[in-house]
Amino acid sequence: MFFVLLVFIVKKPAAADLTVFLSTLTPKFYVALTGTSSLISGLIFIFEWWYFQKYGTSFIEQVSVSHLRPLIGGVENSPPVPGFSANNGENETNRQSLSECKVWRNPLNLFRGAEYSRYTWVTGKEPLTYYDMNLSAQDHQTFFTCDTDSLRPSDTVMQKAWRERNPQARIKAAYQALELNNDCATAYVLLAEEEATTIIDAEKYFKQALKAGETVYRKSQHCHPQNSQHEAQLRRDTNVLVYVKRRLAMCARKLGRIKEAVKIMRDLMKEFPLLSMLNIHENLLEALLELQAYADVQAVLAKYDDISLPKSAAICYTAALLKARAVSDRFSPETASRRGLSTAEINAVEAIHRAVEFNPHVPKYLLEMKSLILPPEHILKRGDSEAVAYAFFHLQHWKRIEGALNLLHCTWEGSHCFVCPVEEQYGYPTCLLSSRDD
Structure with missing residues (x-):
């Protein structure tokens, strides 16, 4: 059919000529056409399989999303920009929903060797999904x-190393990269993330990575x-x-040197x-909460809690905790039901x-109605994965403030008194409704 269409476009035959042409085609032509199509489809399938095994993603899907969709007017999954008017408010709402459906790197993701692997050693189970690890590889x-x-x-x-699926490989x-160049920063990063079995060992690798990385x-x-x-x-x-400085700050935070971690993050x-x-x-907020430096937390929120x-x-x-x-x-x-809420309570x-x-x-995670699990390396904002990641690190900060969880519980119960699910009441993005709890 593609051949027929090509002839039609090039020569633009009349309807009668086209009828004569089609009537002259023999069954051998259709057999050859079918066989050729099957061969091409098979080659494409083999290439797709090879590409997925090597890079962990579909070549056709990657090309269509990255190159073809913008050409046909697709919307890019980018965060909303400030200063929209009433005329394009609906477009901005749609763009915000698309941004919320984007998968983000978890700012507080754990160390694979020193933390995730410990869970595997104890339980024999893998704490990360294949999809999550594939996103990290990308x-x-x-x-x-x-x-x-x-x-x-x-x-x-190292370019080949990041594509390897097997951790030992x-x-x-x-x-091997360090044998070729003893100052290969990314090699030290990989060893810190995956080979180091303690945070102390990971920090040593990251310090070597920092020294090499600063020179380069x-x-x-x-x-x-x-x-x-050179720009690339x-x-x-x-x-x-x-990356190295951030992970060094996280090492310092986990080892109890919180003020040092805060300084690294601020710098x-x-x-x-x-x-x-x-x-x-977000790393800075969590460290400041551990220091109970609530004035500094408020200052960070004032800068980053922006539309x-x-x-x-x-x-x-x-912001709610403060x-x-x-x-x-x-x-x-x-008492609040008798006298009403004060301004501060409101x-x-x-x-x-x-x-x-x-x-x-x-x-549900902060109130311990659902059990916490190890947080993933990637989260979906407004989704259950983000809730797990937040509660895993911040539950202790809510418990530290007397009555905070009680106030959350009372207010949250009130917010659930709707005929429709809370996500629909709040205009929850349709791409995330599948992850809500009924």
Whole structure:
């Protein structure tokens, strides 16, 4: 049929000529056409299978999403921009929903070797799904590789290492890269994430990665203006440096050196202010809550709890926690029903409602109605995965403030007194409704 259509387009025959042409075709032609189509389909299937085995994603799907959809008017999954008018408010709402359906890297994701692997050793079960690990593999290739890797043998080895599915093969490749170049920062990153069995060991690897990464980053800065390849290399080296510093801050936080962790995060946010989409401020919020530096927490919220930035459970529920802190120690539902809510209590209740509106899954985990599990490496904002990730790290901060969970419980129960599910009451995105609890 494609051949017939091609003839029709090129020669534009009359209807009578086309009828004569079709009548002259023999059964052998249709057999050959069917066989050729089957052969081409088989080759495409084999290529798709090979590409998926190597890269963990569909080539056709990747091309259609990345290249074809923009050409036919597809909408990009990007966060909403500030300053929209009433005329395009509906478009912005749709764009916000698409942004909420995007999968994000968990800002507080655990270390595979030092934390996730311990769960496997004890239970014999894998804490991460194949889909989650596949997303991480794609992240690593995006963050830690670039077109100039062929110029450095160690980077060439690491480019293959990030694509390896077997953890032991990745670790072996990292050691091979270090044999070629003892200052390969990404090799140290891989060993810190996957080979180190304790946070102390991971921190040692990351310190070596930091030393190597800073040297390469300074060299890339000097080469930056030369051409587009050097620009890509600078971007990659920046990603490596930011990643290593962030993980060092998380190591310090887990080892109890919280003030040191806060300083690293603040310096990182000051040095790379354009990387706010990495959500380093969420790491900072959690560390400041551990220090009980509530004034500093409020200052961070004032900067990042903005309509122009993508919301998160960490932002919304931390804001609610600070409001609840002002009244929770003396809050009583019976007293409030007799005299009414004070201004401070109204503010706290409204903040909790706002948080529940953003992610209604969180309260069940904070109130321990649902069991916590290890958080995934990627989360869906407003989804159950984000609720698990938030509660895993922040439940202790809610418990520390007297009466905060009681106020959350009372307010959350009230917010569930609707005829329709809470997600539909709050205009929950349809792409996330499948993950809600009935």
